[in-house]
Amino acid sequence: MSHATTASTIPQKISLSRVLGPAHVWALGVGIVLVGEYTGWNFSADKGGSLAALIVCWVIGLLYTSVAMIDSEVTSTIAAAGGQYAQAKHIVGPLMAFNVALYMVFAYTMLEVSDAILVGDTIVAKAATDGLNHNAFLALTIVGLAWLNYRGVLMTLNFNFIITALAYAAIVILFLSVSPWSQGTVLKLGDMVTPQNGLPYGWIGVIASFHFGIWYFLGIEGTTQAAEEVRSPARALPYGTMAGMITLLIAGAMTWYVCASLMPWEYLGITAYPLWDAGKLTGNPLLENMMFIATLLAAIASANGCVNDSARAWFSLGRDRYLPTWFSAVHPKYRTPYRSILFLLPIALAFAFISDLNQAITFSILSGVLQYTFMSINIVMFRNKWPLGSIQRGYTHPFHPLPAIVLFILCVITFFAIFLGYGAQLTAMVSFYLIVSIWFHFYRYQYVKRGDQFTMPWPKPIGY
Amino acid sequence: MWINFSYLCWAISAALAAWMLFDWYKIDTTYSESVLTSSREGEIESTAEKQKV
Numbered sequence: 001m002s003h004a005t006t007a008s009t010i011p012q013k014i015s016l017s018r019v020l021g022p023a024h025v026w027a028l029g030v031g032i033v034l035v036g037e038y039t040g041w042n043f044s045a046d047k048g049g050s051l052a053a054l055i056v057c058w059v060i061g062l063l064y065t066s067v068a069m070i071d072s073e074v075t076s077t078i079a080a081a082g083g084q085y086a087q088a089k090h091i092v093g094p095l096m097a098f099n100v101a102l103y104m105v106f107a108y109t110m111l112e113v114s115d116a117i118l119v120g121d122t123i124v125a126k127a128a129t130d131g132l133n134h135n136a137f138l139a140l141t142i143v144g145l146a147w148l149n150y151r152g153v154l155m156t157l158n159f160n161f162i163i164t165a166l167a168y169a170a171i172v173i174l175f176l177s178v179s180p181w182s183q184g185t186v187l188k189l190g191d192m193v194t195p196q197n198g199l200p201y202g203w204i205g206v207i208a209s210f211h212f213g214i215w216y217f218l219g220i221e222g223t224t225q226a227a228e229e230v231r232s233p234a235r236a237l238p239y240g241t242m243a244g245m246i247t248l249l250i251a252g253a254m255t256w257y258v259c260a261s262l263m264p265w266e267y268l269g270i271t272a273y274p275l276w277d278a279g280k281l282t283g284n285p286l287l288e289n290m291m292f293i294a295t296l297l298a299a300i301a302s303a304n305g306c307v308n309d310s311a312r313a314w315f316s317l318g319r320d321r322y323l324p325t326w327f328s329a330v331h332p333k334y335r336t337p338y339r340s341i342l343f344l345l346p347i348a349l350a351f352a353f354i355s356d357l358n359q360a361i362t363f364s365i366l367s368g369v370l371q372y373t374f375m376s377i378n379i380v381m382f383r384n385k386w387p388l389g390s391i392q393r394g395y396t397h398p399f400h401p402l403p404a405i406v407l408f409i410l411c412v413i414t415f416f417a418i419f420l421g422y423g424a425q426l427t428a429m430v431s432f433y434l435i436v437s438i439w440f441h442f443y444r445y446q447y448v449k450r451g452d453q454f455t456m457p458w459p460k461p462i463g464y
Numbered sequence: 465m466w467i468n469f470s471y472l473c474w475a476i477s478a479a480l481a482a483w484m485l486f487d488w489y490k491i492d493t494t495y496s497e498s499v500l501t502s503s504r505e506g507e508i509e510s511t512a513e514k515q516k517v
Binding site: 011012013014015016080081082086123127129131132133135137139140143144146147150228316318319325326328329330331333338342345455456 | 481495504
């Protein structure tokens with residue numbers, strides 16, 4: 001990547017580069033999410049059995065389809081780095097925006113930490129060497145991806161596109177290799193999932209499995225963070241996000257079918273590597289090694305997208321003075337929010353070294369669901385304040401307000417499911433957001449230039 | 465072999481971190497703060513055409 005700007009001619013203004021297309025948006029969204037097929041979704045089988053894991057795949061798929069539809073409409077209209085933060089700022093208000101930005105930073109940083117732990121643990125499991133621990137691999141994953149993001153968004157997402165496509169292709173190859181059209185040859189779904197063990201805890205188990213069912217698609221909303229760096233937000237964001245969601249629904253279904261046909265739910269619900277284990281259970285060393293490498297690629301792609309997204313959310317907060325403006329610096333050569341990337345790097349490293357995978361995943365899920373709840377309210381306010389025809393939209397989602405209602409109801413069910421398993425963490429996290437909201441309202445907001453933060457050339461909203 | 469590989473990972477991580485810190489220092493001492501923090505939301509249309517990719 002090269003720029004017209006050189007070191008000898010110091011520019012007066014520096015902004016992020018608009019160099020991305022729909023494929024990069026797809027790579028960002030699917031890259032963040034696909035690791036959920038390699039680990040995470042299967043813990044829902046522990047909560048409610050294999051059949052619950054399938055039910056929740058489709059129901060949570062509905063939640064995320066609503067997220068993708070709503071996000072596509074709002075972000076193609078408010079094309080700014082920060083994604084849902086910029087949406088909240090313009091539609092709801094500054095306090096909501098501050099909270100939404102923090103949800104995103106937490107969700108993506110904790111997901112990056114979880115991904116790095118997964119990379120380290122997978123390599124250690126493969127090596128089976130005494131004295132080897134995962135810290136070196138965590139460090140290289142987090143520092144290496146920060147370096148890549150520091151050097152430019154185009155290279156970062158080209159890299160993500162390649163490794164995400166490889167990880168996705170591995171799922172398709174595994175699926176085709178086990179003769180899915182011929183039960184009994186390799187797959188034994190009828191033996192593994194029976195009327196007696198399909199839902200071992202009944203329907204309350206299905207509700208409980210929502211907690212980890214989120215992992216089938218967690219992070220697809222991250223595509224919006226690229227809004228300021230895509231060449232055509234109105235086209236690239238809806239196209240990339242919807243294509244990503246379709247891709248993931250297919251991957252989720254194939255993953256469940258293969259894994260549930262090879263493993264009993266008691267094992268499927270506790271293994272950290274369901275697809276790698278599925279590769280082992282085929283008895284084919286090539287498939288086993290392919291799934292090992294694909295697990296690493298999926299985790300790296302996810303962490304890479306998370307570094308990209310968390311840095312842009314943090315950068316946006318600095319640019320609007322919600323945080324010190326120091327964080328809003330853009331690298332004059334690479335056109336990246338380099339200070340935000342560097343600031344979040346040691347935080348991710350610290351969490352990776354001290355926290356365990358379950359805690360990191362839960363904090364990521366909690367912040368994500370808080371964000372989705374906001375989105376269901378946000379779209380209703382958006383349509384009420386600026387009805388269709390009052391402003392130009394890049395994309396208009398159908399069936400409004402049905403997706404918003406579905407999204408809100410499913411978020412409430414997911415909160416209940418998380419409360420069943422991690423009530424203390426849920427309470428702690430909500431308390432944290434309450435405290436920082438008070439800090440923002442009574443202290444930080446005095447530094448914000450109130451008129452400057454609203455940048456969209458829209459007419460006055462209805463009711464104001 | 466894996467132990468040596470982990471040492472290599474530490475070394476690469478340290479090198480990349482050092483490079484980023486050096487570049488950060490170089491950029492912050494070359495450019496003024498007002499230029500580095502000049503990005504504004506909503507100004508992407510006016511600046512995008514000036515870059516060659």
